Amino acid sequence: MASGAGAHSAAAAGTMPDPAQADLAPVATSERIESLDFIRGIAVMGILAANIVAFGQPFSAYMYPNEFLTGHGQAADWMWIGQFILVDGKMRGLFTLLFGAGLYLFMERVWARGGTRWRQMWRLFVLMLFGMIHFYLIWYGDILFYYAVVGFVVVPCLRWSAKAQLWIGLVGYVFGALLYAAMLSFPYLVADTPAGQDEDFAEMRTELAEGKASDIADNAIHTRLKQSGDYFGLVAHKAAEHWSDPLTNVFLFGLETLPLMFLGVALYRFGFFSGAFDSRRMRFWGWSGVIVGGAAHLAIGLFVQEAGFTYYSTLAAFVGWSPMPRLLMVLGLAALMIEYSPRWTGGLAERVRAAGRAAFSNYLGTSIVMLFVFHGWALGLFGALNRPQLYIVVALAWVLMLAWSKPWLERYRYGPLEWLWRCLTYGQVFALKR
Template sequence: MNSITSGERIATLDVIRGVAVMGIFSVNVIDFAMIQPAYFNPAAYGGHTGASLLVWALNMLFIDGKMRALFSMLFGASMLLVIERAEASGRGGWATHWRRMLVLLGFGLLHYFFVWKGDILTLYAVSGLVVFLFRRKEPRKLVVAGGIFVILSMALLGAFAVSVWQSDLAAHAPGATAAQIKQWNESGGFWYPSAARIERDRLLYSGDWWSLVVDNLRGWGSLVGNLIGGSIETIGLMLIGMAAYKSGLLTGKWSDPAYRRLALWGIGVGLLGHALLVYGDIASRFYSPLIMGGFLAAMSPFRIVQALGYAALLALVVRRGRSRLLPRLQAVGQTAFSNYLGTSLVATFVFYGWGLGLYGDLSRWQAWLLAPLVWAVMLTWSKPWLERFNYGPLEWAWRSLSRGKLQPMRRGPAVAAAPAG
């Protein structure tokens, strides 16, 4: 398989994106299946022994955070690719970009309020508007700028983790005041939900669809907070992705030895850091300041280099082109938008009350079993669809709305695959 197909698709980008969107569901499925603190803290709900502990540990070592980082970097790379092609065709880079981000924001808001509030599209749309300002920077400057944003995010999240730790110490010190105890109960309550909170959460998500929508609308402030807090690291990751695109890392242009070195060191260093975190979390019995400070802050550089290591490894695999799975992974990557939102519809149907109503009823490992089933669906439908149509369903809607006119959907007998954007 060549890096660039006859239709100007960059196969390396598509394959990496396909792997990333599949990997993301491996961890998101827990957030669909049970109370949100369980996503970060397996001791909060869903089981943290036996098979459930193994599922958590393997996800933490290989998937959690790494695939989101990779997906964010790919978004930055693809965004730059679309801008370059728009400018080359005379359509205007900024006009094309802001319309795409505005439409993406609309999809994200609909997804957040009416399907699942774990949405990442709103974050990408807002972050993408900022990242546009850096599009002409050379790779080295993009890496520096991205690193600054990542370090700033680490500092803010680390400071918050320290404040939670200090709140714990103050609340459990001799002579602790009622205010100090209340503060710890409020901050620590997220990580260690009470039985009453778990039951309220279960009743909400096991109820009717409209009650969930109303709850999401009432909690709009959480969306704003997520955008403010999450955009800092996301901007940094997108900038690094733009640098990786310009340098040829994500387009299959590096030499084999360079890819092998990055794969070896990136994955190796990332695994080492996350192995230490897994050990620390288990040894501390999942102590909340360590969970937060370790995963959200300290692991940031480790997950970035591990994600880049995965990108290098996949670039080598694409270059070899010997696996029959590659065309299917590429198709999943080309339809990543449809696959991402599709997983939300499938998972909410399986777990929420408007569907099968399994929310809160399964252990972590049992809930995770939905992931390989969804992967199989992704790999099954994406390629045959693209053999008949130019775009995935939602990719077509995004492109049509962004351009203000319906795009040709059905593939003609001699029409090549259309480029992304």
């Protein structure tokens, strides 16, 4: 195992630290894996492209175009399909893979320095607190809380064999995908197709209609609070009506997140992220995953378009029908970025890697910036921008992300939130400036 090798080399060098204090040392910059930083940079930029609709329009507009307050014409419908194919779920999937790899990478170094898994557990607890702050005070679409909770499940399994972790990840993901498909296809069939018009489904049709109406009504409350600039009213509404949503997200996304984290751990241990796989096979399987998965997403998107982008067809497309092709695309994109990223050496590529090294700061920082862009107490653009205009906001935010990350990391050891998370993890203040 890699952790054992690290401990052996440290002992051979005569530098085996005191186990009581050894794991206080943070990860050095020289120990970073370049491919992880590059993929993380692409993912954190792509997550904004996925989330921008929910930042600037009612939350359900993320899936359901009819909720756009500015209307959603034919060109925007095609953009919905383009985003569904290229972005939605893929960036989160990449981020989840990397989170799993990062769990093992962190523990590998802690073990090599004589530490234990309690350091990782505390680190995840701190992340969970960040997630709660993000959800209640900044943005409704937080992923940090349920990443931390799912991470609590993964950490005790890190000593398992890489092969066992790989199979648990694959089998668990397929099981979750089938379950999601069954759970989300049935509401679509009842609500939107002639198959659901049978009298036996009358009660369920009523319940589905009420569920849709309730979701839209809650979005209307959020819209009013955001457009009016009532920030504290919005926080109070989330605390009163949505206090359990972070836990709900654990169960809603857990059957995708947990297997992907296991896959991330296994792939890291097999050397996937560090270039140990054959280049030709990486390119073949990478392009195959992207092309086959992309074609399946296109077919789903065209089906939803033909169905009229109804509430339950879009929900089924996002949650029920896309997980399997999404896995192909996530693994394919990861393989291609690992294979090609060493050749992307220009200034832009370096800035993407820097954005990946400061991904935590960029993820939360973007949410804070979007507060100022969209809420009524600031620029007040919530509900005012159509889909193409929202993508302009994404492009400007990318420029900001790429502009600050590299010069900051040239002067400082970590991104600001990475530094804070590190200090809280180890219970001491580390030097920030180089």
